[in-house]
Amino acid sequence: xxxxxxxxxxxxxxxxxxxxxxxxxxxxxxxxxxxxxxxxxxxxxxxxxxxxxxxxxxxxxxxxxxxx
Numbered sequence: 105x106x107x108x109x110x111x112x113x114x115x116x117x118x119x120x121x122x123x124x125x126x127x128x129x130x131x132x133x134x135x136x137x138x139x140x141x142x143x144x145x146x147x148x149x150x151x152x153x154x155x156x157x158x159x160x161x162x163x164x165x166x167x168x169x170x171x172x
Contacts, residue, residue: 124151 110132114122119136124146131146131154146154 108125108127111124111126112121113124113131116136119134121134121136123132123134124130125132129145129147130143131151132141132143134141
């Protein structure tokens with residue numbers, strides 16, 4: 105039996121979540137308010153690009169907050 109492991113990347117306290125399935129190479133966003141999901145194909149390099157973009161945004165926000 106082949107058991108798939110879907111990796112949670114982020115889970116919000118309200119139940120919203122972002123998941124990654126390495127077997128199908130899909131990134132899924134789950135909206136807990138209406139129960140809908142959106143999935144897009146994303147391999148390892150796409151996931152890396154997403155993380156790098158998120159880190160850049162976080163740095164920008166952090167530096168802006170530090171200036172205030």
